[in-house]
Amino acid sequence: MTDRRYAGYGVRELRITRMGSVQDRPQDDVEIAVAVGVLAGGSPVLSSQWNRAPLTLGRFEPARRVRLVEIGCADASHRVLFEGTPEEAHARCTSEVEAQLDRIVMGGSYRPGNDCARCKAVASCPAVPSVPDLLGISGPGAPRRSWSVATGRTYRRCPARAHLEGLFLPRDSASEDNEAAIRGKAVHAWIESRHRRTPHRPCTPDDVPGPPDAWQYAEWSVTGLQARLGIQMIADHALVCPLRDHPDDAEVHPERTVAAYDPGADVVVIAKTDLLYRAAGRWTLRETKTARVPDEGDLLDQHPQLALAVLLARTGALPGDGHCHVELERLTGSGPVVTPLDVTAPDVVSEARRIVAAYVQPWHADTRYPAKPGKACADCPFTRWCPDAAEGTGR
Ligand SMILES: [Zn+2]
Structure with missing residues (x-):
């Protein structure tokens, strides 16, 4: 001991x-x-x-x-x-x-996740496929680390925060989410709970939380407009539920964490997927986003986790032996939209590579992780460990 x-x-x-x-x-x-x-x-x-x-x-x-x-x-x-x-x-x-x-x-089953970066066996782990050049970076920089889209986003807001997160320092409670973010989490959690039922059943439009003006699911409570919008999104999901046509032979894994190892960069890439499912013998990764008004910009640009999914789709990190499909489900105020992405199209893959590289390269090359004190400090759970934290945010 x-x-x-x-x-x-x-x-x-x-x-x-x-x-x-x-x-x-x-x-x-x-x-x-x-x-x-x-x-x-x-x-x-x-x-x-x-x-x-x-x-x-x-x-x-x-x-x-x-x-x-x-x-x-x-x-x-x-x-x-x-x-x-x-x-x-x-x-x-x-x-x-x-x-x-x-x-x-x-022992038991493999559980790939954040701990993989500290695992000496990651390069030969059957649950973490090695994918050379996954991130398009050559030459390891720092010691082995893990990277996810969340790391990339945090790094853009404040490099120091991403670094402190990577050290697994204890967190102080962060500030609360806004109403739309809480509604998004409540809708996600509700749909996830429906997909976890056994035997599998497709979601139905009348299976919604209530009452309509104020409802709660798991730890998230919503009221008023957000409560009504959330119910509409959940009912809309039934129209595009992946189990709709194949409830009997489907295999469903909601909220599955997958990992891949890029040996050149010495980085373990972690992706928290919304839903992996097999229907009619075909594996698909579905990301679900909720937004009252959908943004009509480039999908991969808006949702970098989709870009990462495109890069992972043809590796062993996702099920389907390198033939996993990727699709985006958007639940909006004006109805549901499911958009499949062609993960075999060279222009889609190169766009995905460009987007992921823009997030990962500056993080990988950085050795100092300078803080960006200011707005990023407002909801940062690490300000007590950060000598550069903006005035008034220390806890
Ligand atoms: Zn469903």
């Missing part, structure tokens, strides 16, 4: 340091049982923690008491997770804990 270890006067104590606060942190019974079991029965490691094999162990001296403490680095909070005799420590390893440990040792 690493973290801070103390021993003396028959007491052994381990202090686990956490990045955030430990005040309301959920307790992990398996972690506690393993930690106090080792504290009670283990011998001290005398060799350097950097020199892992073989370890040199000191003499075992029985402890009178063992204690496990966790410390929150963000606010100096602390909590005693266990204190007792070695017998009481060993008793924490119940059959339930053992069964859970077995499951952990056996």
